[in-house]
Amino acid sequence: MKRKSFSEMPYHLMLLPGVILVLIYSYGPMFGLVIAFQDFIPANGFKSDWIGFDNFTYIWSLPDTMNVLWNTIYISLMKIVAGLIFPILISLLLNEVNKSLVKRSVQTLIYLPHFLSWIILGGILIDILSPSEGIVNKGLQLLGIQPIFFLGNNDWFPYTVVITDLWKEFGFSTIVYLAALTSINPVLYEAAIVDGANRWRQTWHVTLPGMIPIIVLLTTLSLGNVLNAGFDQIFNLYSPQVYESGDIIDTLVYRLGLVDAQFGPATAVGLFKSVVSFVFISVSYLLAYRLANYRIF
């Protein structure tokens, strides 16, 4: 027994540096969440006065809180649904393409935006969606449509966010589905043809069932994002005039905490989000494990 634990020593040593870093920078902040229950004053550090749930009641008393929560869920749900359906459709269409040059070129172009940051894409969008000089509104004008302030109008902002997020991410998901499609056994198609199935029926009876596992997996995993409406994107596209429709939990935490220095209330909101997300992510992993036999490690 003693000899065995000695032979495990190198493994412990290999893990040691990383474990220490995770302990400090991932577990440290978890303990730092106590600020949510304190009247936090930076000079006093974590020895600030305990005030129980006062920060939470303060947040609930703010008029915008419910609205922010609603915006977060509304935008993230639209993103989840659009981000699942559209890529499935495109991968099915791409699967029907026989010319490999076309297939590869399309793939190459559609997932390029995925690798660019929201700073770059935000800069591009602010330019092309500008109501005065943006090319999109120039195009709409040719069609006789009045300029639309996509990023400054509360009726448009949430949908602009969802569509532009789709622009960035659909190509990436499409490739994931396409990878699943190409792993479908060709024998199944041959059998379907022998049974007299045309292309539509092949898609319906062979391709779609073959995609079900990956669809179930990605759907369940996306559940964990219900409170993630996309900080990087919204932070770079929003402005005070669209707070009503576009302010989300993460942007609120940023402004409360790092702009207004209200550390206690900001951490309270963050804690709320972490706890709810924990439940959603755990449930989504559990579902993925049960339904799609997915294991993290």
Place this chain on the structure above:
Amino acid sequence: MVHQLTLGRKVFNVLNYAFLIGLSVMCILPLIHVLAISLSDKTAAASGNVTFLPVNFTWQSYTYVLSKPEFMTSFWISVERVALGTVVNMLLTIVMAYPLSKEVSQFRWRTAYAWFLVLTILFSGGLIPTYMVVNETHLMDTIWALIVPGAVPVFNVILLLNFFRGLPKELEEAAFVDGARPWTVLWRLFVPLSTPALATIGLFTIVGHWNSWFDGLIYMNNPSHYPLQSYLQTVIIKTDLVMQSAKDINSLAKISERTSKAAQIFMGALPILVIYPFLQRYFVKGIVLGSVKE
């Protein structure tokens, strides 16, 4: 399979090709438009005549951007960050994935360590407490603030440990029989056998570090320490925060704010476009890698 095409199939093919090609063009047209603006002269850009080709071609906005000391400083900070951050991330990923890829019979603590890491995916302290820890550990205003807090990329560790588990066990057993130590087995056997996996993870790490902007924005008190994406955030997105110097105003006589922004957007995307062919090559492999499970 089927060689004679029905009429319906032909019509479908034409529409399908047209739709997919149209869609892919739509995906990159915005980028091309911004590139065209950056290469056009001020008046053309302002008049809105520029669509997808430069009008009155000029390099002026690029010479302006490249002569801006703030831009060049932050560009080099980003390069340094990518180099340092990728080395740290990859080293930690490799040395952590190896012991975690062992069976419980070889390494009893494996599952405990793995859950210790996975818990950080499920639950996080959030923005404010993380900010405080970075502050307390005196990383503020140093490049380490951009590297150390995210030094252990848990997802990549899991990805690589799953890849390691897919390697033939006999090789390692043979090495152990020959008296090799775990450290040697990892670097001489596992790492060379995992080059495609490591290349995929490495490329994604590079992209991740290049594209990060929020940490630079909040952990650097001095804007001259901003990496490029954080700097671009302040000049392209939140322009009202930037004070324009007299030199800036002078150069704006020749180029407009719009063309200079466009040039900076394109410069910020350029390194990604340069490594894009490599990304692509390893991209599908990476997806397969993610699904390697026993």
